[in-house]
Amino acid sequence: MSELTRIAVGGDQPYDVLVGPGVLAELPALVKGADRAAVLYAPPVRAYAEQAAAHLVDARIQPVMIEVPDAEAGKTIAVAERCWDELGRASFTRNDVVVGVGGGAVTDLAGFVAACWLRGVRWVPVSTSINGMVDAAVGGKTGVNTAAGKNLVGAFYPPAGVLCATEALATLPAAQLLAGMAEVVKGGFIADPVILDLVEADPAAAVDPAGPVLRELIERKIAVKAHVVGEDLRESGLREILNYGHTLGHAIERREQYRWSHGHAVSVGLVYAARLGVLTGRLDEASAARHADLLRSLGLPVSYPADAWDELRATMSVDKKARGRALRFVLLDGIARPVTVPIDDEALLAQAYRDIAS
Numbered sequence: 001m002s003e004l005t006r007i008a009v010g011g012d013q014p015y016d017v018l019v020g021p022g023v024l025a026e027l028p029a030l031v032k033g034a035d036r037a038a039v040l041y042a043p044p045v046r047a048y049a050e051q052a053a054a055h056l057v058d059a060r061i062q063p064v065m066i067e068v069p070d071a072e073a074g075k076t077i078a079v080a081e082r083c084w085d086e087l088g089r090a091s092f093t094r095n096d097v098v099v100g101v102g103g104g105a106v107t108d109l110a111g112f113v114a115a116c117w118l119r120g121v122r123w124v125p126v127s128t129s130i131n132g133m134v135d136a137a138v139g140g141k142t143g144v145n146t147a148a149g150k151n152l153v154g155a156f157y158p159p160a161g162v163l164c165a166t167e168a169l170a171t172l173p174a175a176q177l178l179a180g181m182a183e184v185v186k187g188g189f190i191a192d193p194v195i196l197d198l199v200e201a202d203p204a205a206a207v208d209p210a211g212p213v214l215r216e217l218i219e220r221k222i223a224v225k226a227h228v229v230g231e232d233l234r235e236s237g238l239r240e241i242l243n244y245g246h247t248l249g250h251a252i253e254r255r256e257q258y259r260w261s262h263g264h265a266v267s268v269g270l271v272y273a274a275r276l277g278v279l280t281g282r283l284d285e286a287s288a289a290r291h292a293d294l295l296r297s298l299g300l301p302v303s304y305p306a307d308a309w310d311e312l313r314a315t316m317s318v319d320k321k322a323r324g325r326a327l328r329f330v331l332l333d334g335i336a337r338p339v340t341v342p343i344d345d346e347a348l349l350a351q352a353y354r355d356i357a358s
């Protein structure tokens with residue numbers, strides 16, 4: 001399976017996700033009509049950003065290279081402001097474009113920079129991590145973190161198209177590759193159980209960037225996300241299912257001051273959500289155990305210190321799904337049967353945490 005795969009995202013502003021090696025060559029076609037393209041990238045992926053720039057130059061589009069701090073350090077309003085200053089210096093107009101090359105952090109930032117500049121210019125995420133390909137780059141959720149928590153400032157702003165540069169997975173550090181698998185597994189639990197079967201059949205093959213299984217998993221998870229965001233871009237209903245595992249996950253990321261990767265935190269969050277599913281009488285014990293077994297088989301964390309609960313609980317109150325004082329959780333009524341449920345029973349929330357804590 002070496003050719004490019006095209007996955008359509010529907011809705012009012014449809015676009016395609018292209019997956020495969022050599023996909024960077026498709027960039028000029030996506031940004032046709034631009035005079036300039038800001039290429040945002042973090043240092044570890046400079047080589048891919050330079051490749052993107054070379055394709056732009058061939059198409060007579062002037063690249064404006066903007067290096068930003070790596071990972072969550074780049075997802076701040078201060079970094080976004082610096083990018084806007086650079087766009088101003090380069091006299092960016094409404095036919096110019098923003099390209100984000102890297103993992104989910106860079107593409108979240110790039111989309112947000114594009115959404116705000118001149119009230120919105122075209123943008124293209126070029127994704128180089130698993131998390132970015134299967135989740136962050138697809139669906140137009142863009143934004144930055146604030147002191148209170150993850151992604152608290154942002155915009156729903158669909159890209160012109162998404163490029164998933166699978167050849168880049170060869171240089172993705174193994175820990176980051178595994179972290180991305182948490183979002184793949186999430187897709188299995190909320191919508192596509194074949195994902196779960198494939199990982200369980202051979203966890204090592206599932207994370208081999210040179211093998212066919214990982215490519216199938218990536219495409220399956222993109223298809224899940226493409227369907228959901230095509231139906232509900234602005235998260236007014238269905239899209240909430242993509243937040244499975246994130247209510248606790250985001251709180252762990254903040255508590256760790258972003259030294260834990262998003263995927264590791266979401267992995268613990270998935271196990272917690274499954275436990276809540278059991279305690280609310282929705283999910284059977286075997287399906288909950290399947291969460292922990294599967295994530296553990298990939299080397300992902302499935303618990304977190306017991307004494308962290310009070311702090312995590314406080315942070316969870318700023319979760320975007322919360323309404324008033326009530327937290328709302330994505331839970332499962334069974335595999336691939338997600339529901340959003342308000343929970344105001346504090347004792348139950350704490351019990352579920354005690355059950356999974358270390």
Ligand SMILES: NC(=O)c1ccc[n+]([C@@H]2O[C@H](COP(=O)([O-])OP(=O)(O)OC[C@H]3O[C@@H](n4cnc5c(N)ncnc54)[C@H](O)[C@@H]3O)[C@@H](O)[C@H]2O)c1
Nearest residue numbers: 044071103104105128129131132135136141168171172262
């Ligand atoms: N917008 C969304 O819908 C959405 C969905 C999921 C996650 N996210 C966000 O995405 C971020 C997590 O994304 P991530 O896991 O990609 O983390 P990341 O962007 O922080 O990347 C992880 C590390 O891998 C490096 N890297 C990326 N690709 C590489 C490559 N090919 N070779 C070498 N190094 C490479 C990065 O520079 C970084 O150091 C979080 O901020 C999360 O909130 C957003």
Ligand SMILES: O=C(O)C(=O)C[C@@H](O)[C@H](O)[C@H](O)COP(=O)(O)O
Nearest residue numbers: 135139141150151239242243246320
């Ligand atoms: O696309 C979505 O919708 C998601 O919830 C996907 C999540 O995996 C992703 O981490 C997203 O950035 C979380 O969004 P937030 O609105 O909870 O910040």
Ligand SMILES: [Zn+2]
Nearest residue numbers: 135183262266
């Ligand atoms: Zn996520």
